[in-house]
Amino acid sequence: MSAQFQDIETRLRAALAPIEPPTHLKQRVETTLDNLVELAADELEAWELAAIKDPRNWPRAAVGPAAAVVVGGGAAVGLVLLRTQRKRHKRRAASRGARDLLARTLRDAGREALKVFDDLTPDR
Amino acid sequence: MATAPDKAKLDADFSALYKAHLKDVYSYSYYRVGNHHDAEDLTEQTFLQAYRHFARAQKESQGRPLRPWLIRIAHNLAANYYRDRSRRPQTNIDDAGAISTPHTTEGLVQDRDDLARILRGVQQLPDDRREALIMRFALGMDNREIARALDRTDGATKVLIHRAIRQLEDIVHADANGTGAD
Numbered sequence: 474m475s476a477q478f479q480d481i482e483t484r485l486r487a488a489l490a491p492i493e494p495p496t497h498l499k500q501r502v503e504t505t506l507d508n509l510v511e512l513a514a515d516e517l518e519a520w521e522l523a524a525i526k527d528p529r530n531w532p533r534a535a536v537g538p539a540a541a542v543v544v545g546g547g548a549a550v551g552l553v554l555l556r557t558q559r560k561r562h563k564r565r566a567a568s569r570g571a572r573d574l575l576a577r578t579l580r581d582a583g584r585e586a587l588k589v590f591d592d593l594t595p596d597r
Numbered sequence: 598m599a600t601a602p603d604k605a606k607l608d609a610d611f612s613a614l615y616k617a618h619l620k621d622v623y624s625y626s627y628y629r630v631g632n633h634h635d636a637e638d639l640t641e642q643t644f645l646q647a648y649r650h651f652a653r654a655q656k657e658s659q660g661r662p663l664r665p666w667l668i669r670i671a672h673n674l675a676a677n678y679y680r681d682r683s684r685r686p687q688t689n690i691d692d693a694g695a696i697s698t699p700h701t702t703e704g705l706v707q708d709r710d711d712l713a714r715i716l717r718g719v720q721q722l723p724d725d726r727r728e729a730l731i732m733r734f735a736l737g738m739d740n741r742e743i744a745r746a747l748d749r750t751d752g753a754t755k756v757l758i759h760r761a762i763r764q765l766e767d768i769v770h771a772d773a774n775g776t777g778a779d
Contacts, residue, residue: 481715481766482734488715489735494623498637502619502644509648510608 549589556585611651615644618664621736622671628731629675631720639678643671665745668736672728672746718768726761733758 524530560581568574619640626639647654647670654666719727725747732738732746744754 481762481769484711484715485719485730485734485762485765488712489624489628489719489731491620491624491735491737492627494619494640495633495637498623498640499619501637502615502641505641505645506611506615506648509645 549586549593552589553582553585556588557582607652607655610655611648614647614651614663614667618667619644621664622667624735625668625671625731626675628719628735629671629728630678635678639671639674642674643667646670646674661745662742664736664738665742668732668738668746669748676724714769714772715765718765718772721768722761722764725757726764729754729757730761730765 557578561578564574564577564581568577622643623636623640626643627633627636630636630639647667654663658666719730722730729743729747732743738746740751740754740758743749743758744751747754747757749757
């Protein structure tokens with residue numbers, strides 16, 4: 474046995490030297506991966522289009538905006554009621570009977586609703 | 598679902614991983630299957646498989662190197678390769694060009710024979726020992742990386758490598774003396 478390979482680990486390192494992959498393998502793997510990426514992008518696009526066309530997905534798509542309208546509407550009504558309620562003593566003092574008080578309350582509520590609406594749509 | 602910038606980042610990271618470890622995966626595959634043709638198939642399949650699961654692997658690795666994960670994929674695919682084709686690694690590994698030492702002098706011829714003997718010995722080892730040696734000596738992986746690739750503890754891996762080297766020494770010694778090891 475030659476002196477160069479006295480130690481088994483040195484010999485193992487020499488015997489199992491890393492192997493440079495052939496150039497055509499690099500091209501082959503890169504082409505395959507590129508195709509896979511393109512295929513994945515196409516599939517995603519097709520899936521999104523199919524999902525939009527499928528009526529079973531419509532309720533899900535509508536729930537989000539509908540929920541936002543309900544929550545936003547509830548908050549606006551609450552704000553109008555709160556602001557109307559604040560002026561109740563003034564209205565009671567100025568009113569001439571129950572019917573007049575009811576009319577004033579409705580008028581105030583309408584005014585407050587318009588104000589809230591203006592606040593929500595400043596660009597209008 | 599990943600957004601477009603996420604996807605672009607993921608693809609860039611995978612590209613970096615591919616460039617950094619193509620040689621490792623190919624070397625591992627070659628020493629596992631024993632010929633360039635199958636090693637190329639195995640390398641390609643490994644990267645395809647890796648690409649499919651890359652996002653999850655990257656997330657779960659928590660910044661640790663992904664080389665053991667990549668080699669583990671190659672290891673599993675190589676196991677399937679043997680199972681599907683019912684064959685063992687070929688022993689004529691040196692014919693394919695792994696050893697290209699020119700034999701112009703007696704000493705160099707002896708070195709070449711010596712390396713061929715080592716490779717024959719490696720092919721006779723049990724699967725886990727052979728793989729541990731390939732990972733250590735062909736890929737330069739440390740015990741921790743090998744442990745992750747083989748799903749073992751660091752201690753068990755250290756013992757595995759130690760026993761593999763001792764067994765290889767016995768095989769090579771028997772081969773050199775013409776007594777045979779199997």
